[in-house]
Structure formats: structure tokens, C-alpha cells
Amino acid sequence: MKETTLKEIAETLGISITTVSKALKSKSDVSKKTIEKVLALAEELNYTPNSFAVNLRTKESKTIGLIIPEIVHHFFSNVINGIIAEAGKHGYLVIILQSNESLDLEKKQVALLINKRVDGILMSLSNESNNDYHLKEILRRSIPFVQFDKISKLIPSSKVIIDDQKAAIEAVQCLIDSGCKKIAHIRGPVNPQNAIDRFLGYKKALEKNNIAFNSKLVYTCVDVTFEEGLTFAKQILEEHPDVDGIFVITDLVAVGVLAYFNEKKIQIPQQISIIGFSNWFMSKVITPKLSTVDQPSYEMGVEAFNLLLEEIISHKKNSLFTPRTIELETKIILRESTKNN
Amino acid sequence: MKETTLKEIAETLGISITTVSKALKSKSDVSKKTIEKVLALAEELNYTPNSFAVNLRTKESKTIGLIIPEIVHHFFSNVINGIIAEAGKHGYLVIILQSNESLDLEKKQVALLINKRVDGILMSLSNESNNDYHLKEILRRSIPFVQFDKISKLIPSSKVIIDDQKAAIEAVQCLIDSGCKKIAHIRGPVNPQNAIDRFLGYKKALEKNNIAFNSKLVYTCVDVTFEEGLTFAKQILEEHPDVDGIFVITDLVAVGVLAYFNEKKIQIPQQISIIGFSNWFMSKVITPKLSTVDQPSYEMGVEAFNLLLEEIISHKKNSLFTPRTIELETKIILRESTKNN
DNA sequence: TTGTAGGCGTTATCAG
């Protein structure tokens, strides 16, 4: 099927391309009659402007790129949801790329998006990300750029985050308030800022309550999976049978811990209390229901897009843009895996 | 930051744009020396071809569109994963759009992708989809198009599906084999083909085993949610306390059923057996672990993209393309919510 | 109110 072009409309109507172009936009300097004629024919021929040509002319594609570590992940798929919804409202489309938690892949995806000349890039870093040459490249090319969730503090871009440290302190405080004396922490990998901050929060909460920090009680995830939850639960039980509380980096792992304890008929929360992070859907469905920290996901996507849009608009006007950081609120959700309800 | 263009390279090197263009592609009809010079300078200037211009010239954007009902959905996010991964291997990017199970939105998303002139469209229909004017429009414009999972049988496009009816028969047969005499079915909404087929499978399995079909035992989801599982479980218990088996349209709803029965201390599977559909991650994590039908998701994405790619290539060559349908295998997974293991 | 001309950055054709 051949696509209709301005030229065709112009020729069949016996007027110039320019006039057709203007008429389609109902510009004031075209006669009503012409506008009507043009619109009618355009309608009839099913005309849609060739976006490739428009892109080339206007140097923008109304398309943004999104790079996240993993799509199959309750938190991230909710963020995507928020981004796509908000982008749609403003006439933007979203290209989604995954880093699979690999720095190499992440670099490739950034390069792809740069080549594609997307109007802006939204990104949550992979766990491997400990260097940021590729992020600097985005800034160097002055492509609008917003980081969210897992960010690099050193990159001066807009950001949407939560206060991981504060949230972690609150979570651990809950365990302490409910009577836990020996609290273990299953932490995330070494690189991501949020794993570091949650760990720091854990430490600070202990300190505040005059509980000695013991590095032996800290277990470090590599892949942050359900299976690691299983493994660490077993290890904790063997190495520190007197642990009575565990703060886990994220719900997926916490669910693994629960599953292992369920199997071993450990009483939860009587013998051991567990608190997770992120409030995955799954958490309220398992037995016992998992206490956790609710982290806004959809909203994070919305805010991230809006920050990006601000920057895109400012970029178009060539005016200078000062990056902003938006911090969203978290909320402790107490359910059945802790004693304090 | 200004982007480097062919023209710039040509001027600084004192050669023609044409030669630069060819050299960058290392065409055989350019001297080695020139190629080297050009590549070196391009590298130095960080040259990347302007994809907008390339799109316009080549009439393709190496970008496809994907429309799905919901992103926050274990099955679909896995499909997306497969699509993006496979697309990436072949140099394609993916724009993702959600229909939110709304026909109106679905139509808008189709229009968006058509305007965007994506090279092809991948789609799983919304539950509301009972008309296909918008799908016909895709075909009319001869845009490569593949349907997967929730499809319209009437649209002659390539498809990737499972045999829902057969899988449902197998699932219900499992319940019967394990001794269930009165089996209820919580079915999906009225429109989607897969809900219809699973319902038909349920009916056929009963028939095959000389169990009378009773329409009172069929409950119809509207939104296909966890909450509906809760509600229908309650209803079943009240209206038909002697039901001893339930075949549920999908795991999410089945988990709701489980949750309600757990709360009511109904013995599963002793009193009532439950089998779900789709094998969500959640299913193996709850107590009791849910028996279900495993449905390939990642693989479905991969196959769908490859079918689309075939069609895109054929379309480029202007050769005619005959739609193909790929049917993937399902597998019964027996866990703790049924008696037959 | 309408139209002419030039250009966005590439690629393809064809001649030198």
C-alpha cells in the first residue's frame, strides 16, 4: 500500500505543497475554503504525516528510551507502567531496554539509544554499574537524562529516589521495638547505592539502640533471588540459631527466607521476625503475610518522566537546565511476619 | 552539542560526501587508504549516522511496536522479555504500549504505531476486543503483524498460541483422575478466545468422563484479579459446599481462591483440589504450592518476534507472505493443591 | 492568501 503524501494531496487539489502543509495545521494564513478541502481529502486518503520526515525536520522523535535492569520484576514493571502512562499523556512513546544487571549490556543499550537519537533517556542502573563513562557520554551529548531508583550519586542528572537509609532505619527499628535482640541483615550486592544505603540504615538503627553491630550477621546477595533467600535462611539458622529478626534487602529474597522457615516449621514471627522491602504483590499473598517497606513504584515512573519532560522542553529552548532530585515517601507495612501489630 | 555529519567529515578530509558514506560502510569500491582516513576521523569525531535521515531514506526504522493488555503481569512481562531479547539480537528496538484491557485504548495505540511507521506490530488483544476494524487497518496498510496469546481467529495474520482447549482438558482430567466428582470452573471474561477455549476444554473433559455439565458451577471473571478469586471461592463454598475441585482460568485468581480457603481452614487438596493456569512465579511460593499449567512465555515472545521478522523481511522484498501459526506446548505442573502426585 | 526555494542528513544511481 502506498502512503499518501503532501505532494499527492497538493497535486490532486491543484495547489502547492506549502499550502497543504499549512492547511493541515489550520494555520491562520490559509483560507477557510482551502482548509476544508484539504482536510476532507486528507481524511479521505487516510493521510498521516510521515514521521520519519517530520523527525528529520524537527530533530525530535517524541520517543524516549528507558533502560532498566529487569522487566520481570514487580517493582520495575510498575515503574514502567507509570512511565508509559505519563509519557502517553504527553504524546511520547517509550523504547524499553534491559541491562540484565550487566554493565556491559547497559553500555550497549546506552549507545543504542544515543544512536537512535531518542529525545531523552530514563535509567535505573544495573547492580554491576560501578563506572559511569557511558552516563557521562549521555551528559556530554546533552541528552536529557533522568536516573531513578538505582542511581549514581556522582552523575549530575535529575533523579527520583527514596530515602533508603531512613526507610531501612525505620524497618529495623520495627524489629527492635517488637523485641528482637539479634538482628541479621540480608543485604543487596556491593555496588548499588540503594543496597549500600539500606545496609547503612541497618547499622545506624542498631547503633541508635545500643546494639553492637556484628558483620557476621550480614549476608550479601549476588543475584537477589528467591533462591538466595532459601540459602541464607538456612545459613543463618545454622550459624546463628539465636537470631530473632531479619531485615531483608527486598521482598523476593524475603519470601525465600519465609519459604525456608515454613518448611523447617520455624515459628514466624514468634521465633524469628522478618521484614522485607518494596511491597511486592506476592508479599500479601503468602503465609504468613510479609511485613515490608512500601516503595512507590508507579509514582516513581510518573515523576521520572515528568522530570525528563521538563528537561526535554528546556533543552529544546536551549535554555539551561538545573537537575532536580525528587525524593518519594516510603511507608512501613506491618503484616504477619513481625510481632508489632 | 552539535552532531557530526557526513558533510563535516567530507569537508575536513577534502573529499565528497558520497565517498565518506561508502567508506563508512567499507564498500569495496573505495580505496583502503580513504576508508582508513574516514574511519579514523569518524571515530575521533564520535560520528553516528543520523537515524532520522536514515529512516527517511530507507523507509524503515528498525523499530517495532508491541501492544499488550498489561505490563504488570507475570506472564506478559516474561513475553516482553523474550520479545526484547530476540529483537535486540536482530538489531530491532521495541516500543511498548498498554491497552489496559480497553478496546478504545487499544485502537488508539494501534493508530499511534501506524503513525509512527514502525516496521511491524506485535499484539495480544485486550479482553474487551470484540471488534477488529483496527486490526484490519493494520493489514490494509500491509504492516507486518503478529498476534500472540489473546488473538482474533478471524484476522488472517501470523499467530503464536497454545492449545488452550487441550491444556484445559488435561488440567480438568487431572482433577478427575485424582478423584474429584464435582468440579467448578472459574473462567475468564466472555470475549477472549483463550477464556472461551479453556471453558470449552473444561466442558469437554467433563463430557469425556460422563460428568454432567452444570452451568451453575461456572463463575465468570470480569477483571481477572486476586480479589475475584477471593470472592468466587466464598461464593462456591456457600452455593456448592460439595464442590471438590476447581479449575481456575489463571494463577492470579487461583491464588485468591487459595488465600480464601486458607483463611477458612479448608483442607487443600483433601477437601477441595485446585488447579490454575500459567505457572506464575508466585504459584510455587505460596502454601500450599499451586498445581498449574505451565505456559511458555519467554519462548512465546521469541517466536512472535521471529515470525514478525520473517514477515518484515518478506515485506521489504515485496514478496508475498503467507501467515503462519505456531503452537507452543503446555505442561501440567502438579504441586500441592491437587492430590495426584 | 498562496507559492517558491532551500534544506534536514542520508543513500542510490550513474557518469567520470
Place this chain on the structure above:
DNA sequence: CTGATAACGCCTACAA
């Protein structure tokens, strides 16, 4: 081996 020239389809000064 190299380059001039003409598109691709649209937009926008500027001229008529």
C-alpha cells in the same frame, strides 16, 4: 576508485 546529483517527505523563511 571518486563524485555530482537527485531523491526521501516535510517544514519554513521569504517572495509574490
